[in-house]
Amino acid sequence: xxxxxxxxxxxxxxPLLMGQGAFAADCNWPGQLHMRVVRSPVAFGRILGIETEExxxxxxxxxxxxxxxxxxxxxxxxxxxGLERLAPYRQFVLARDYVRYVGEPxxxxxxxxxxxxxxxxxxxxCDVEELEPQLDxxxxxxxxxxDVHPGLMSEPAVIRRGYGDLDAAxxxxxxxxxxxxxxxxxxxVPMETxxxxxxxxxxxxxxxxxxxxxxxxxxxxAISRMLGLAPGRLELSEGHVGGGFGIRGELYPEDVLVCAAxxxxxxxxxxxxDRREHLLAANHSRDQVYRLKAAVDSSGFILGLKADFxxxxxxxxxxxGTTVTDLSAGLLPGPYVxxxxxxxxxxxxxxxxxxxxxxxPGRYESTFARERLIDAIAxxxxxxxxxxxxxxxxxxxxxxxxxxxxxxxxxVVYDSGKYADLLERVLAHLDYDRLQxxxxxxxxxxxxVGLGLGYFVEKSGLGPQDLVRMRLDMxxxxxxxxxxxxxxxxxxxxxAQICAxxxxxxxxxxxxxxxxxxxxxxxxxxxxSRVTVMAGSAVKIAAEALRAxxxxxxxxxxxxxxxxxxxxxxxxxxxxxxxxxxLGDVAAHLEQTGGxxxxxxxxxxxxxxxxxxxxxxxxxxxxxCAVTIERYVVAYDVGRAVNPMLIEGQIVGGVAQGVxxxxxxxxxxxxxxxxxxxxxxxxxxxxxxxxPEVEVLLREDxxxxxxxxxxxxxxxxxxxxxxxxxxxxxxxxxxxxxxxAQLPITPGRxxxxxxxxxx
Amino acid sequence: xxxxxxxxxxxxxxxxxxxxxxxxxxxNVLRDDCGLTGTHLGCEHGVCGACTVLVNDKPVRSCLMxxxxxxxxxxxxxxxxxxxxxxxxxxxAFWENHGLQCGFCxxxxxxxxxxxxxxxxxxxxxDIKDVLSSNLCRCTGYQNIVKAVRLAAREMRARxxx
Numbered sequence: 001x002x003x004x005x006x007x008x009x010x011x012x013x014x015p016l017l018m019g020q021g022a023f024a025a026d027c028n029w030p031g032q033l034h035m036r037v038v039r040s041p042v043a044f045g046r047i048l049g050i051e052t053e054e055x056x057x058x059x060x061x062x063x064x065x066x067x068x069x070x071x072x073x074x075x076x077x078x079x080x081x082g083l084e085r086l087a088p089y090r091q092f093v094l095a096r097d098y099v100r101y102v103g104e105p106x107x108x109x110x111x112x113x114x115x116x117x118x119x120x121x122x123x124x125x126c127d128v129e130e131l132e133p134q135l136d137x138x139x140x141x142x143x144x145x146x147d148v149h150p151g152l153m154s155e156p157a158v159i160r161r162g163y164g165d166l167d168a169a170x171x172x173x174x175x176x177x178x179x180x181x182x183x184x185x186x187x188x189v190p191m192e193t194x195x196x197x198x199x200x201x202x203x204x205x206x207x208x209x210x211x212x213x214x215x216x217x218x219x220x221x222a223i224s225r226m227l228g229l230a231p232g233r234l235e236l237s238e239g240h241v242g243g244g245f246g247i248r249g250e251l252y253p254e255d256v257l258v259c260a261a262x263x264x265x266x267x268x269x270x271x272x273x274d275r276r277e278h279l280l281a282a283n284h285s286r287d288q289v290y291r292l293k294a295a296v297d298s299s300g301f302i303l304g305l306k307a308d309f310x311x312x313x314x315x316x317x318x319x320x321g322t323t324v325t326d327l328s329a330g331l332l333p334g335p336y337v338x339x340x341x342x343x344x345x346x347x348x349x350x351x352x353x354x355x356x357x358x359x360x361p362g363r364y365e366s367t368f369a370r371e372r373l374i375d376a377i378a379x380x381x382x383x384x385x386x387x388x389x390x391x392x393x394x395x396x397x398x399x400x401x402x403x404x405x406x407x408x409x410x411x412v413v414y415d416s417g418k419y420a421d422l423l424e425r426v427l428a429h430l431d432y433d434r435l436q437x438x439x440x441x442x443x444x445x446x447x448x449v450g451l452g453l454g455y456f457v458e459k460s461g462l463g464p465q466d467l468v469r470m471r472l473d474m475x476x477x478x479x480x481x482x483x484x485x486x487x488x489x490x491x492x493x494x495x496a497q498i499c500a501x502x503x504x505x506x507x508x509x510x511x512x513x514x515x516x517x518x519x520x521x522x523x524x525x526x527x528x529s530r531v532t533v534m535a536g537s538a539v540k541i542a543a544e545a546l547r548a549x550x551x552x553x554x555x556x557x558x559x560x561x562x563x564x565x566x567x568x569x570x571x572x573x574x575x576x577x578x579x580x581x582x583l584g585d586v587a588a589h590l591e592q593t594g595g596x597x598x599x600x601x602x603x604x605x606x607x608x609x610x611x612x613x614x615x616x617x618x619x620x621x622x623x624x625c626a627v628t629i630e631r632y633v634v635a636y637d638v639g640r641a642v643n644p645m646l647i648e649g650q651i652v653g654g655v656a657q658g659v660x661x662x663x664x665x666x667x668x669x670x671x672x673x674x675x676x677x678x679x680x681x682x683x684x685x686x687x688x689x690x691x692p693e694v695e696v697l698l699r700e701d702x703x704x705x706x707x708x709x710x711x712x713x714x715x716x717x718x719x720x721x722x723x724x725x726x727x728x729x730x731x732x733x734x735x736x737x738x739x740x741a742q743l744p745i746t747p748g749r750x751x752x753x754x755x756x757x758x759x
Numbered sequence: 760x761x762x763x764x765x766x767x768x769x770x771x772x773x774x775x776x777x778x779x780x781x782x783x784x785x786x787n788v789l790r791d792d793c794g795l796t797g798t799h800l801g802c803e804h805g806v807c808g809a810c811t812v813l814v815n816d817k818p819v820r821s822c823l824m825x826x827x828x829x830x831x832x833x834x835x836x837x838x839x840x841x842x843x844x845x846x847x848x849x850x851x852a853f854w855e856n857h858g859l860q861c862g863f864c865x866x867x868x869x870x871x872x873x874x875x876x877x878x879x880x881x882x883x884x885x886d887i888k889d890v891l892s893s894n895l896c897r898c899t900g901y902q903n904i905v906k907a908v909r910l911a912a913r914e915m916r917a918r919x920x921x
Contacts, residue, residue, distance in 0.1 A: 009854055009855060009857075010854075010857070012862075013853075013854045013859060013862070014846075014854070016859055016862030016865055017841075017846060017850040017853060017854060017859070017862075017865060017869070018797070018837070018838070018840075018841055018846075018850070019795070019796070019797020019798070019836065019837035019838040019840075019866050020797065020838075021796075021797070021862055021863075023796075023799065023863060025790070025796070025799075025800065026790075026796040028791075115780065115782065115783070188897075189897060190861070190863070190897055191799075191801045191807060191809055191861070191863040191864045191895065191896065191897050191898075192799070192801070192861070192863045193800075193801070240861070240862060240863075241861060242799075242861045242862070242863030242864075243860075243861040243863060243897050243898055244861075245897070274803055275801070275802040275803060275804065275807075487861065488860045488861025488862060488863070488898055489860060489861075489898075490860065645857050646857065649857050649860060649898075649899060649900075649903065652899065652900035652902050652903070653860060653897075653898045653899050653900040654900070655900055656897075656899075656900035656901065657897070679802070679804055679806070680802050680804065680806035680807055680895070681804070681806060685895055685897065687891075687892040687893075687894075687895065687901070688888055688891050688892050688901035688904065688905055689888070689889075689892045691900050691901050691902070693902060694900065694902065718900075
C-alpha cells in the first residue's frame with residue numbers, strides 16, 4: 001500500500017481537538033514564579049535611571065533586575081548569516097545605556113503570581129532622556145548609540161550580488177524601465193504568544209526550558225553559552241507550538257531571562273507574554289523599499305537589472321543577521337533569465353521593533369517588486385504581461401540553473417523546474433483569453449474588475465543535515481526521534497507517512513518525537529521549509545535500514561532469504577504467502593541485542609527550489625474602496641507531494657497571510673516612534689470574510705534531484721506572490737497601470753489612487 | 760495581595776470550589792484554578808476568540824469576563840465537548856477536513872460553532888461563515904474550518920432527525 005501521496009488525516013490532531021494540548025502557557029510546575037518584563041515607553045533615548053523601589057516593596061515580589069544586575073550576560077548572537085561588523089548592533093537581554101524601541105526590555109520582575117508581577121512592573125519607572133528617533137530606513141544613516149559607540153552609524157551592512165555586464169546591457173537597451181515600490185511592516189503573529197517555563201532540578205543540578213520552538217538544539221547551546229552552563233546542564237523541550245511563521249522560536253531576550261532567573265533563584269520561573277508585548281517585542285518583518293531599473297529589448301526581455309533596496313531592520317540586528325536582505329538579493333531575479341544583474345541591499349536600523357524572518361522572507365517582498373516591474377515593462381512596451389513573463393522565463397533545458405552567486409551560504413542553483421509549462425497550465429486553467437475578454441466586458445459595463453499574476457521561485461530544504469533514529473517495539477509500534485521541530489504544520493504525519501511507505505505499517509502505529517534536546521544529540525529545527533526535505537529524507541534512509549535488518553532477521557527465522565520476503569500491514573511474509581511473521585515478533589527476537597532499529601542521516605549543501613504562480617481576480621468598489629477577491633488560484637510545483645491535503649492547507653494558510661499583508665496588516669508608527677498597531681484592534685488580520693476560496697493546482701512535474709524523495713518544501717509558496725498578484729489585479733481593475741506601488745493597499749491608499757495619485 | 764473570594768463554578772457538569780481574586784478573568788480561572796488548559800488566551804482583549812467558552816450555552820470571550828461573574832452559571836469548555844473518547848461531530852469534522860494546523864485557535868472555534876449551532880441548528884452556510892468571522896486563525900486560511908463546521912452542522916441535523 002502506498003502512504004506517500006495520500007491525503008491522510010493527521011496523527012497529531014486528537015489531543016488538539018480535545019483541549020489536551022501542551023502549549024507553553026499550559027506548562028506549570030509546583031512553586032513556580034512568574035516573570036514580567038518592564039518595557040521601554042519611548043522609541044529612542046539615553047537611560048538616566050530605572051527606579052524599582054516602589055515595585056520591590058509590593059508583597060509577592062521576589063526580585064527585580066536591570067542590566068546592572070545581569071551585567072555578565074553577553075548580547076544575543078546571530079544564529080545564521082552573521083557578519084563581524086554586525087556585532088556591535090546585537091541586542092542585550094535588557095537595555096544598556098540606551099533604549100532603541102518602544103517595547104525594549106529594560107527590567108524584569110519576578111513574583112509569586114503573574115498578576116502581582118504585572119502590578120509591580122507597572123510601578124517600575126524608567127527615566128529616559130528622549131532623543132529624536134530614526135523612523136525612515138531610506139533616510140541618511142544616523143548614529144546608533146552616539147555616546148557609547150561614537151561614529152557607529154545605522155547602516156550595519158550593504159549586501160551586494162551581481163553578475164554579467166550591466167553597462168553593456170543598458171547600452172543596448174531598447175527601453176529602460178524604472179520603478180520604486182514599498183512593502184509595509186508586518187509579521188507572522190502566531191495565535192500563541194511567546195512563553196516558556198524554566199525548571200531547575202536540584203537532584204541533577206540541571207535545567208529544562210519548556211515551551212521551546214523552531215530551533216531547540218541551537219537555542220540550548222546559545223543559552224548555555226550566554227549563561228555559562230556546561231553542556232548537559234540545560235535541555236529544551238518543545239510541546240505544542242501555536243504557529244511559527246519564522247518568528248516564533250528564535251532566541252529572544254525573554255528566553256534567556258527566564259532561564260537566567262531560574263538559574264539564579266533555583267526555582268521554576270514562567271513567562272508568558274501578552275499580545276501587546278508580542279506586537280511590540282517579537283520580530284517584525286518585511287518593510288522594504290525597492291528601486292529597480294531594467295534594461296529591456298523590444299520583446300520585453302530583460303537584458304539587465306539594477307536594484308537598490310532598503311530593509312528596515314528596526315532597532316537591533318537579531319538572530320537572523322543579514323538573512324532577510326540576503327534572501328531578497330538572492331531571489332529577486334526569480335524565474336527569469338536576466339543575463340546581467342547588480343543589487344545592493346541596504347540594512348538600515350531604525351527605532352522600531354527589531355526585524356527578522358516571516359514566512360517567505362525576502363521573497364514576498366522581492367516577488368512584489370519584480371512582478372510589479374514585469375507588469376510595468378508590459379505597459380511600457382504595450383505587450384501582454386503574460387508575454388513578457390513568457391519571454392523571460394528560464395527554459396527547461398537550462399536546468400539545473402546556476403545563478404552564479406550564493407544565498408544563505410549556499411550556491412543558488414535552481415535544481416529543477418518546468419517554468420513555461422506551469423504558466424501554460426495556469427492560463428489553461430483560467431481559460432485566460434476568454435476570462436480577460438469577460439473582464440473587459442464587465443469593465444465596459446462599469447465594473448472595476450481585473451486579473452493579476454505573480455510568478456515566483458521559492459527555496460526550501462536548507463541543510464546542513466538532519467538525523468533520525470527509529471525503533472520498532474515488540475508490539476509493532478514505531479518511535480521516530482528527530483531533532484527537527486513542529487510549529488503546527490503537520491510534521492508528525494508527514495514523517496510518519498514517509499516511514500510507513502517503506503515499512504508498510506499504518507501511520508497510527510508511528511509516534512514522532514521532535515524538539516527534545518535530551519532525546520537526540522543534534523537537530524536543526526523547523527524553518528526555511530526544510531523539515532520534509534531534510535528530516536523526511538533522513539526518515540526514509542532510517543526506515544530502509546530498519547527494513548533491511550527486519551528482513552534479514554525474518555529470513556533466518558523463516559529459514560529463507562530476504563529476497564523472497566515483503567512487508568505488508570505490520571507483517572513480513574513470503575511473496576508466495578506461505579509463511580509470515582509480525583514485525584513486532586522480529587523486534588521481540590532482537591530485544592536482547594539492541595532491538596529493531598534504524599538510523600538515517602541526510603546532509604545537503606544545496607537548497608531545492610519549488611516554483612509557482614498566483615493569479616488573483618478582484619473587484620473594486622469605488623465608493624468604499626473595498627476590494628473583493630472574486631477568484632484566487634495558486635499553482636505550485638513541490639516536486640513530490642507527501643500529503644496533498646496538508647500541502648493545500650499550507651498554501652491556503654499562506655494565501656490568507658499574503659492577503660493580510662496586501663490589504664490589512666501594517667505596523668504604523670507616529671512621528672515619535674510610538675507604535676500605533678499594538679493590539680488586534682489596530683493590527684488587522686484577515687478573518688474568514690477576507691480570505692477567498694483558493695483553487696490549488698498542486699504539481700509534481702519537476703521532482704528535486706537533490707533528495708531521495710524528490711520533494712521540495714511546501715510551506716511558503718502560498719504567501720510568496722500574494723502581494724504581487726493582488727497589486728496587478730487592482731491595477732487592471734481600475735485600469736491604472738502601475739498604480740499600486742505600496743503594500744498594504746488600504747482603503748485610504750486606494751482612495752488616493754482613485755482620486756488621481758499613486759499609492 | 761487583593762482579597763480573594765470563594766466561588767463555586769459549574770464547568771462541564773462538574774463543580775469547582777475556588778478561591779479567587781475578583782479581578783481574575785474567567786479564562787485564567789478555568790486554566791489556573793480549574794486546571795482546564797484547553798481554553799487558550801490569544802489576545803486578552805476580546806478580538807481573537809481563542810478563549811471562547813459557553814456560559815449558559817452562549818459563546819463568551821472568557822478573557823473579557825471575570826471568574827466571579829460565572830458564579831451560578833453553567834460553563835462549557837472544549838474539554839466537555841467529546842463524549843468520553845468519542846469525538847463531538849464538530850471535532851470529528853475538523854479532524855477529517857484538516858480544519859486545524861497548530862491547533863491553538865481550535866478550542867475557540869469549536870466552542871463558538873458549538874454554541875452557535877446549539878442556538879440555531881439550521882444556520883445557512885452564509886450564517887455559519889458570518890459567525891466564524893468573529894474568531895482568528897493564522898494557519899489554515901479558514902477554508903477548512905468553514906467547511907468542517909458546515910459539514911458538522913449537516914451531520915448534527917441528521918442525527919437530531921434520526
